[in-house]
Amino acid sequence: MKRITLFSGHYGSGKTNASVNFAVSLAKSGKKVSVYDMDIVNPYYRTLDAKDRLNAEGVHLVVSGFANSNVDLPSVSAESYAMIHDKSRYAVVDIGGDDRGALVLGRFSEEIKAENDYEFIYVLNKFRPETRDIESAFEVFNEIENACKIKFTAIMSNGNLGKETTKSDVLEGLEFSKEFAKKVGLPVKYTGVWGELLDKENFDINNILRLELINYLNF
Amino acid sequence: MSEKVLMKGNEALAEAAIMAGCKHYFGYPITPQTEVAAYMAKKMPKVGGVFLQAESEVSAINMVIGVAATGKRAMTSSSSPGISLKSEGISYLAGCELPALIVNVQRGGPGLGGIQPSQSDYYQATKGGGHGDYKLIVLAPNSVQEMVDLTFKGFDLAEKYRMPAMLLCDGTMGQMMEPVLLNQGEIKTYDKSWATTGTGNHEGRNVVNSLSLNPEELEVWNHRRYDRYKIAQENDVMYEEYLMDDAEICIVAFGIASRVSKNAINQARAKGIKVGMIRPITLWPFPEKVLKKASEKCKAFISVELNMGQMIDDVRLAIECSKPVYLCNRTGGMIMSPEEVLASIIKANGGNE
The missing domain is CATH 3.40.50.920 (Rossmann fold)
Known part of the structure; x- marks a missing residue:
């Protein structure tokens, strides 16, 4: 397990959900974990919505003081540097959508690369119109790499249609991710599946990341 | 696209507008509707359309008036404070009897307010906002799917009655993600002999204008418009x-x-x-x-x-x-x-x- 795991991708691909749930799974396996919310793009849905759950699992959350407030500022917490300097903890980093969101990582990229103990994961949902085909998914992939100056090291398949997601959607998403992974020469490291769906269906897939929803509007 | 895709409300309405034949978008960023402008910026050049980030909301709405006068489908979007800025232009659209779609992804107010969701522009949308005797068609979606369907409907009703239509959403509608079917809705064609598209081979010229120097004439215009509003009230109520x-x-x-x-x-x-x-x-x-x-x-x-x-x-x-x-x-x-x-x-x- 690498010390730093970074999640990036097209906005709406499920990065925040992946980050929160991945951090919880690390904490459950007994590791000391911090989540760094580096999202400077999305004003509404943030790691902060999962604060209580993260706290309950002993995960430390580093987030801008302006998140979920009425102050619409693209800011990150000064404590974000702990991601680099506090090597006693695992770091899970949630990066904002697209190249605009990834830009913020550029400031840390040299030090992350120097330590060389990281996984940089491209979260991919084939049911998002702008990453629907290999070509457009590749376009977003390139834009992000160029913006943040770090190369991706793995793919996370997160094919879903929100609460309507079925098992076949997950499998279709995974097939797509595998095809994409082959093109870019990277492994599909995780497949995200919602907890509710995992409890109902049997999945013959390796490395499933169980996703419990955050900020789930039940209406 | 016939299969379902997962979309944010703001993206979905932007895509629907393009599918509905809108090739002219003029906007100005403001949370929580910025994704509309971002989506248009990315997509419009690919479909031969125009995305233009104006220098202000006031400019954006006046650009909409210009395109609408030629009979083309035009739209703008904003959130509450931005709609207040556009209100003068919306009144002019109504006075000029021009169809156009205005999207308001509401945030808390009054004043600069906040960025979180709200429905506090109900009065503004339904009772005027701008000055003068006029109405807007006001559509209120409650799902990302309806963001798509009502965008089609908005353009349609606007052209049917020659009046501006507003998609009145709250911040959650703009920001939430749900599966949608991007169905190609029906695009009806209406008479646009009023459009300023050049004299062609006819005599005289079309003038799009909301100014009348004659009060008797202005009264007639207002009555004529309210006669059409009455037909809309009879035929196009949705619930x-x-x-x-x-x-x-x-x-x-x-x-x-x-x-x-x-x-x-x-x-x-x-x-x-x-x-x-x-x-x-x-x-x-x-x-x-x-x-x-x-x-x-x-x-x-x-x-x-x-x-x-x-x-x-x-x-x-x-x-x-x-x-x-x-x-x-x-x-x-x-x-x-x-x-x-x-x-x-x-x-x-x-x-x-």
Whole structure:
């Protein structure tokens, strides 16, 4: 397990959900974990919505003081540097959508690369119109790499249609991710599946990341 | 695309506008609608359309007037404070009898307010906002799918009645992600002999104008427009009824408030309280007739809104104050919980659970 795991991708691909749930799974396996919310793009849905759950699992959350407030500022917490300097903890980093969101990582990229103990994961949902085909998914992939100056090291398949997601959607998403992974020469490291769906269906897939929803509007 | 895709409300309405033949978008960024502009910036060049980020909201709406005058589909989008800035231009669109689509993804107000969701521009959208005698077609989606469907509808009704239409969403509608079918909706064609497309081979010229130097003439114009509004009120009212067959209490709610209400209604029904909902989809024209009819058998109404109580006035007018109308509301960017709505239902039921 690498010390730093970074999640990036097209906005709406499920990065925040992946980050929160991945951090919880690390904490459950007994590791000391911090989540760094580096999202400077999305004003509404943030790691902060999962604060209580993260706290309950002993995960430390580093987030801008302006998140979920009425102050619409693209800011990150000064404590974000702990991601680099506090090597006693695992770091899970949630990066904002697209190249605009990834830009913020550029400031840390040299030090992350120097330590060389990281996984940089491209979260991919084939049911998002702008990453629907290999070509457009590749376009977003390139834009992000160029913006943040770090190369991706793995793919996370997160094919879903929100609460309507079925098992076949997950499998279709995974097939797509595998095809994409082959093109870019990277492994599909995780497949995200919602907890509710995992409890109902049997999945013959390796490395499933169980996703419990955050900020789930039940209406 | 015939398969479902997962989209954010703001993206979905932008894609729907392009599918509806809108090739001219003029905007200015503001949370929580910025994704509309971002999507248009990316997509419009690919479909041979125009995306233009104007220097201000005032400029953007005036660019819409320019394109609309040529008979082409044009749109702009903003959030509450930006719509206030556009209000002068919206009044001019109405005065010039031009179709166009204006999207308001509302945030908390007044003033600069906040970025969290709100429905506090109900008065502004349905009662004027700008100056003069005019109305807008006002459509209130309550799902990402309706963001798509009502965008088509908005362009259609705007052209049908030669008047601007507004998609009135709250921040949650713009920001939430849901699966949608991007169905190619029907695009009807209407007479546009009024459009300023050059004299061609006809004599005289078309003039698009809201200025009249003659008060008698201006009065005639206003009456002519209100005659068309009357037809819209007769023919294009849209609403959804939920469990109204045996309802004794009627909730009236639109947008995200209607979804919270639906949840509360199900909880109340489980307790044996006969409650239903009339959800206006067109806020103008307002579904007056169905509310009036409901007042004959319902003992109370509850207006559920994300504001200090605005639509409640229209509910009272529609039922001619014949029954009590209670208000269940949150404001400033807060959303009521189903439990809060349930408490209102119990109160309207005389405290009986």
